[in-house]
Amino acid sequence: MSDVAPATPSVPSDAPREPRVVVVGGGYAGATVARELDAVADVTVVEPKDHFVHAVATLRATVDEAWEAKVFHSYDKLLTRGRVINDTARRVTPTQVQISPVQVLDADYIVLATGTSYPFPAKYIEQHAWVARSRLSRLREALGVTRDVLLVGGGPVGVELAGELLHAFPHLGITIVEREFDILPSPEYLPEFRRALHEQLEAAGVNFILGRQLAYWPSGDVGTLHDFTVHTTDGQRIDAQMWFRCFGNQQESDYLDSAFANVRRGDGRLAVQPTMQVEGFETVFAVGDVTDVPESKRAQAAVAHARVAAANIRSLIAGEKPTATYTAAREQIVLPLGPTGGASQLQQPDGTRVVLGSEETARIKGADLMTGPVEEILGLS
Ligand SMILES: Cc1cc2nc3c(=O)[nH]c(=O)nc-3n(C[C@H](O)[C@H](O)[C@H](O)COP(=O)(O)OP(=O)(O)OC[C@H]3O[C@@H](n4cnc5c(N)ncnc54)[C@H](O)[C@@H]3O)c2cc1C
Numbered sequence: 001m002s003d004v005a006p007a008t009p010s011v012p013s014d015a016p017r018e019p020r021v022v023v024v025g026g027g028y029a030g031a032t033v034a035r036e037l038d039a040v041a042d043v044t045v046v047e048p049k050d051h052f053v054h055a056v057a058t059l060r061a062t063v064d065e066a067w068e069a070k071v072f073h074s075y076d077k078l079l080t081r082g083r084v085i086n087d088t089a090r091r092v093t094p095t096q097v098q099i100s101p102v103q104v105l106d107a108d109y110i111v112l113a114t115g116t117s118y119p120f121p122a123k124y125i126e127q128h129a130w131v132a133r134s135r136l137s138r139l140r141e142a143l144g145v146t147r148d149v150l151l152v153g154g155g156p157v158g159v160e161l162a163g164e165l166l167h168a169f170p171h172l173g174i175t176i177v178e179r180e181f182d183i184l185p186s187p188e189y190l191p192e193f194r195r196a197l198h199e200q201l202e203a204a205g206v207n208f209i210l211g212r213q214l215a216y217w218p219s220g221d222v223g224t225l226h227d228f229t230v231h232t233t234d235g236q237r238i239d240a241q242m243w244f245r246c247f248g249n250q251q252e253s254d255y256l257d258s259a260f261a262n263v264r265r266g267d268g269r270l271a272v273q274p275t276m277q278v279e280g281f282e283t284v285f286a287v288g289d290v291t292d293v294p295e296s297k298r299a300q301a302a303v304a305h306a307r308v309a310a311a312n313i314r315s316l317i318a319g320e321k322p323t324a325t326y327t328a329a330r331e332q333i334v335l336p337l338g339p340t341g342g343a344s345q346l347q348q349p350d351g352t353r354v355v356l357g358s359e360e361t362a363r364i365k366g367a368d369l370m371t372g373p374v375e376e377i378l379g380l381s
Pocket residue numbers: 024025026027028029030046047048049053055056057058059087088089090113114115116117118122123157252255287288289290297298299300301302334365
């Protein structure tokens with residue numbers, strides 16, 4: 001570490017130095033790898049937010065203040081020896097993480113875990129939890145007096161948000177515009193999965209405009225109350241008072257130095273080996289949404305990547321070859337519509353896919369939104 005206060009007490013110069021691991025990003029993947037290595041290395045997490053965000057539950061917290069406590073978590077118990085620095089990695093080389101013009105962290109191992117950004121309210125850009133919470137509070141207040149909401153995009157986030165909005169604010173008129181001819185257009189989803197969700201939303205009064213695009217963006221910011229009119233490219237008029245952009249997952253990796261030019265794909269994903277090492281780098285790993293692992297981006301997969309990376313860093317520290325490997329997870333999705341509705345598409349061990357209804361979906365995820373595993377990762381349970 002240069003130009004930063006030493007993180008651990010100084011040791012005599014002839015004493016062996018602990019390997020330094022810098023984890024860039026403290027989401028599901030970064031927090032997991034950091035915690036797993038805390039006992040065997042000098043771990044530093046660089047994360048701009050002063051809190052962990054449990055993204056899986058953000059849409060519920062959008063409509064229900066009680067859920068904020070399950071979305072925003074402290075990093076205080078994550079590490080017992082290492083530290084979390086609240087700052088942004090501005091430039092990363094194969095051996096250094098620069099967090100400001102004068103603060104550079106030297107590293108023996110770097111783990112890139114910067115995930116993806118997504119439009120509010122699915123993810124937040126706010127660095128302070130209290131700022132994000134006050135934005136949510138204003139949004140809930142506005143939803144109470146909004147009549148019509150436009151959701152642009154009928155993928156998993158648009159569908160889940162519609163379910164949460166209608167459960168909490170049944171007076172809302174909701175329109176979903178989706179440019180493909182059905183909601184959840186990914187070829188991974190079975191027709192009966194789509195149908196189950198479409199039917200539940202239709203029964204709750206959602207208006208679908210499918211196979212059409214907006215001709216231009218609605219006026220004003222997302223999630224704010226204001227009257228607007230917008231048209232589809234074929235001239236259909238939509239009037240509403242609030243809109244949300246429900247697409248646009250963007251990998252965050254533009255801080256990488258030119259040494260990584262060959263492994264950073266055009267969309268920001270990073271090429272990794274099954275060991276989660278970045279292609280061509282023995283001591284740089286990438287985990288979670290930021291990787292190019294061919295699977296849908298999920299917190300569970302991010303945690304599994306992190307466990308493989310941590311095992312391999314432990315092997316390298318012990319002077320052994322990294323042997324743990326990750327195989328892309330089976331495609332599955334559990335999509336609640338509020339606490340009691342929704343549908344799931346799961347894959348059985350024999351490869352067959354099954355679609356489950358609202359009761360099972362509520363049991364698997366809808367009721368608790370996977371808060372238990374997150375509290376475990378963060379050392380809170
Ligand atoms: C609404 C919603 C519902 C979801 N539901 C599910 C679900 O039910 N099940 C499931 O498995 N997955 C779900 N997901 C997907 C899941 O949230 C992601 O797969 C998961 O967040 C990926 O974790 P990650 O650690 O790779 O990245 P992230 O969670 O995106 O964390 C990345 C972290 O890196 C930080 N960062 C970014 N840039 C920098 C930088 N330059 N320097 C330092 N830090 C930086 C960010 O602040 C962030 O904290 C859902 C996602 C959303 C949005």
